[in-house]
Amino acid sequence: MPDEHLEPEHFQPEHAGFRKLCQDFLAREAVPYHDEWERAGIVSRGFWRAAGAAGLLGVGVPAEYGGAGQPDYRYPQVLAEELIAAGVTAPGIVAHNDIVASYLATRTTAEQRARWLPGLCAGELIAAIALTEPAGGSDLSAMHTTAVRDGDGYLLNGQKTFITNGENADLILVAARTAGQRGAQGVSLFVVERDTTGLRRGEPMAKLGWHASDTCELTFTDCRVPAANLIGKEHAGSAYLMSGMPRERLSIATVALAAAEKVLAAAVAHAQQRHAFGQPIGSLQHNRFTLATLDTEVAIARVFIDRCVRQLNSGRLSVTDAARAKWWTTELQVRVADRAVQLFGGSGYLRDNPIAKEWANSRVQTIYGGSTEVMKELIGRSLGL
Ligand SMILES: Cc1cc2nc3c(=O)[nH]c(=O)nc-3n(C[C@H](O)[C@H](O)[C@H](O)COP(=O)(O)OP(=O)(O)OC[C@H]3O[C@@H](n4cnc5c(N)ncnc54)[C@H](O)[C@@H]3O)c2cc1C
Known part of the structure; x- marks a missing residue:
């Protein structure tokens, strides 16, 4: 097929540069402290200031208010993926960046923007x-x-x-x-x-x-x-919230997909090296088919989510597509995590095993930000039902 008929790559070299920045930042400022934060049940405020200084907060906020002035949602998507890849389940950057910052950058007066956004981008002010x-x-x-x-x-x-x-x-x-x-x-x-x-x-x-x-x-x-x-x-609050929901739901879906991809890769690696009945457990047909099914679902979800991100960028992400993205990817994340625990056997049930943590972290995803049932109600309504 001639090149012009191929889909352009979703991520461009500038996103790869941002990804490296996120990876380096999280390895330096989050991973070494994460166990301590988990014990304390809260992230240190110093982390937020460091994230602000690194340019990770308020990416979409106009530069005059301290943000990066970058409307491209592929940047928050990269950040969400790297948080998951690093196993950094805190802090609530998605709530701060993708939800509150976007309301405060768009629904406010110039006086309010000047009052709040510089602090929010610098990590001096944390949002909920x-x-x-x-x-x-x-x-x-x-x-x-x-x-x-x-x-x-x-x-x-x-x-x-x-x-x-x-x-x-x-x-x-x-x-x-x-x-x-x-x-x-x-x-x-x-x-x-x-x-x-x-x-x-x-x-x-x-x-x-x-x-x-x-x-x-x-x-x-x-x-x-x-x-x-x-x-x-x-x-007018409900109308503002409704217009912000597609972005919020897509941000949960990007986290869900990143987690599903990560856990699936860990499950495949485990299934290749763990043996039972004289062969790798992944070679047993039941497990091979389980992993093949999940691999297919994850691959298809990736195409849909990347498309939703591009639609959000061009102002065309519908409430219905965001609802589809949210329920499908979060239910998939739960399924992947659950099957991964099964494949890890007893070790998958140990609290400190990363797979057990992924399973526990996955469970809330189908509940908050609009539950699976509420998403299906929205989709059902779009079908005239
Ligand atoms: C870790 C965590 C973080 C959160 N962060 C925030 C936050 O930052 N800000 C915030 O405002 N909220 C937050 N939430 C709250 C979250 O958004 C709510 O828990 C969620 O919206 C569901 O509301 P609920 O818990 O009251 O359940 P309910 O609304 O009581 O629902 C209970 C059950 O009924 C089902 N149900 C409801 N309506 C229907 C229907 N029409 N048809 C079929 N079934 C239905 C639901 O799907 C669910 O299974 C958070 C929750 C958690 C657990």
């Missing part, structure tokens, strides 16, 4: 997003947290739970109801800053995996937020 409430995360229209106008600000009351970076966060993007019972239409977004009176952080939550990523509840009790911290228009 707080949507989920104890009564439920899937149905955001049932949100209970309220924000009532009071003089030159708002009083927030309510509770959020499972908040990634919740302990470390200096800037918390909070969704709250500003218009009585008007369902999804009455939600607004606010930035709640670190020392705001009435903000209380709960104890760190003990999770099955992602041990170094700090997760906690947040309680707002007459928490006074200046009107200058309202993001965009009042009552």
Whole structure:
């Protein structure tokens, strides 16, 4: 076939340069400390400042606010892949970079951008997003947290739970109801800053995996937020969140695919060298077919995810494709991790075995950022069902 009919390579030489930067940075600034972070349940703030200095935070933020001004999503994709490759399950860079930074770079006033973005890009300000409430995360229209106008600000009351970076966060993007019972239409977004009176952080939550990523509840009790911290228009929060969801879901899918590829490679290597009944366990037909099936699914997922990334770059990633990407890759990640544990046998069940950690880390992926069931609801609706 003539060259012009071939798909251009997804990653270009400039992405390879960025990949090397990520690899060197993580080997130096994260890998040596990761066990310590896992024991502490939180990442040191010094890591965030180092990541900012290395240019890994706010890649998409305009250069005038301290970012790289780089809209190409292949850069965050490379960073996500390298975090997984290095086994660095902390910190919540995806929440900081791909979710909060992108809202603050696009939905804010120039004054807000100048106030928050330089710190966010430098790693001086750590970001979190707080949507989920104890009564439920899937149905955001049932949100209970309220924000009532009071003089030159708002009083927030309510509770959020499972908040990634919740302990470390200096800037918390909070969704709250500003218009009585008007369902999804009455939600607004606010930035709640670190020392705001009435903000209380709960104890760190003990999770099955992602041990170094700090997760906690947040309680707002007459928490006074200046009107200058309202993001965009009042009552427009749900629309902003909906438009940001494809990016958020793709970021989870890129992590899922990277993890599936990594674990599959480890499972194949193990199946080649571990013997049973006089032959490598990978040569036994059941295992060979299991690995061949997973290899096929991972290879096909790679094509779809890279396409979604290019669609996001050109502003064409649909809600439906992002939902397909999210549920398919995260369920695949869980399947790969589960089969890998099986192939590793008893050693795969030991807590400190990397495969066991991958299994534990995989499990949340089908739940947060919109569960598999919610993704299928969205896809079903796109089919007119
Ligand atoms: C480690 C971790 C980190 C997180 N980080 C954040 C964060 O930073 N910020 C944040 O806001 N949230 C965060 N979350 C919360 C996460 O997004 C929610 O857990 C998720 O949205 C599901 O909400 P829920 O737990 O309340 O479950 P529920 O909404 O109660 O759902 C329970 C079950 O019901 C199913 N279900 C719901 N609706 C339907 C339906 N229509 N049809 C069929 N089944 C359905 C769900 O799929 C699920 O299986 C995090 C969670 C975890 C575990």
